Amino acid sequence: MKNRLKELRAGRGWSQAELAERLDVSRQTVNALETGRYDPSLPLAFKLAALFGCRIEDLFQPEEPPRPARA
Amino acid sequence: MHTPHRTNPHPQMPANLLTAGISGAMLGIVFGLSFGSLWLGLPVGILLGLALGYRFTVTPPVMRYPVRLVRAIFLAGAFCMMAIFVFMRLLRAGWTGSRALLAGLLPALAWALLVCLLAAAIASLDEMQRRIQTEAIAIGFAGSAVVAGGYGLLGIAGVVQVNWGLMVLVMALMWLAGKLWTMWRYR
Numbered sequence: 001m002k003n004r005l006k007e008l009r010a011g012r013g014w015s016q017a018e019l020a021e022r023l024d025v026s027r028q029t030v031n032a033l034e035t036g037r038y039d040p041s042l043p044l045a046f047k048l049a050a051l052f053g054c055r056i057e058d059l060f061q062p063e064e065p066p067r068p069a070r071a
Numbered sequence: 072m073h074t075p076h077r078t079n080p081h082p083q084m085p086a087n088l089l090t091a092g093i094s095g096a097m098l099g100i101v102f103g104l105s106f107g108s109l110w111l112g113l114p115v116g117i118l119l120g121l122a123l124g125y126r127f128t129v130t131p132p133v134m135r136y137p138v139r140l141v142r143a144i145f146l147a148g149a150f151c152m153m154a155i156f157v158f159m160r161l162l163r164a165g166w167t168g169s170r171a172l173l174a175g176l177l178p179a180l181a182w183a184l185l186v187c188l189l190a191a192a193i194a195s196l197d198e199m200q201r202r203i204q205t206e207a208i209a210i211g212f213a214g215s216a217v218v219a220g221g222y223g224l225l226g227i228a229g230v231v232q233v234n235w236g237l238m239v240l241v242m243a244l245m246w247l248a249g250k251l252w253t254m255w256r257y258r
Contacts, residue, residue: 025197026135032257038199 003060006034008052023047083138087124090142094149095120101156133254134200140192147185154181203253210249215242 009019016034020027023044032038033048039060040048049056099116103109127141154177161174193204218241226233 026133026200028133028257029197029199032199035258037257038202041198044198 001036001039001060001062003033003036005030005048005059008054008059009034022051081128084125084128086142087128087138088121089124090145091120091124091127092117093120094145095123097149097153101152105156134204135196136192137195140188140195144185144188144192147181147188151178151181151185154178199257203250203257206253207246207249210252211242211246214245214248218245 005019009016014022016030017027020030023030025044029038033040045056045060049059052059095116095118096113097116098120099112099114100109101112102116103112106112158174158178162171166174193201196204215238219238222231222233222238225231
């Protein structure tokens with residue numbers, strides 16, 4: 001999953017540790033989220049979206065665009 | 072006149088040093104009595120404990136364990152070692168039958184306490200760190216099962232004499248290997 005976390009965090013001038021504190025997770029988790037090695041749970045994704053004031057799909061995009069459903 | 076207000080950067084330091092020192096002393100007593108040199112084992116154990124407590128306080132681990140739980144785990148681990156040591160001494164002193172069974176409950180209870188504290192510590196982590204620990208335990212369990220199976224068969228064949236202490240060590244090492252692997256994956 002691709003995401004814009006690093007870009008949005010940098011835009012607010014926060015360090016990874018600051019973001020981690022706001023989300024109540026570890027800095028290790030923020031780093032793994034930013035590098036795309038870990039996809040968050042829905043509650044954490046909602047928390048991120050609320051923190052950055054956007055929708056979840058504005059934050060996370062799938063690596064490949066979803067295929068249209070067959071009729 | 073304005074006096075600058077100094078804040079303690081490590082408020083947990085005294086409690087951490089005390090806990091680590093006590094745990095180190097307990098392990099020092101066990102090793103000292105096992106190898107016949109209590110007066111060497113005790114100070115070395117205390118010093119090692121204090122060093123570990125200091126290191127842990129100044130450089131906290133990556134995993135966000137609550138400090139109180141870590142202190143409890145330190146003490147429970149040392150208590151576990153001591154309980155096993157006492158159990159072995161009692162067996163050597165000739166405790167058999169129901170008395171040996173009762174003596175065996177002491178390390179079993181200490182072990183159960185340690186496991187409960189470890190489970191509480193893992194439950195207190197954030198979701199990714201919980202996943203790292205859970206995957207590490209799964210890898211540790213699978214690896215230990217493979218080693219225990221092979222080792223047990225060698226024991227049945229009479230090639231080796233099965234040592235359960237060695238199996239506990241293997242389980243711990245497999246868990247550590249699993250943790251390192253999963254931490255590297257989510258680095």
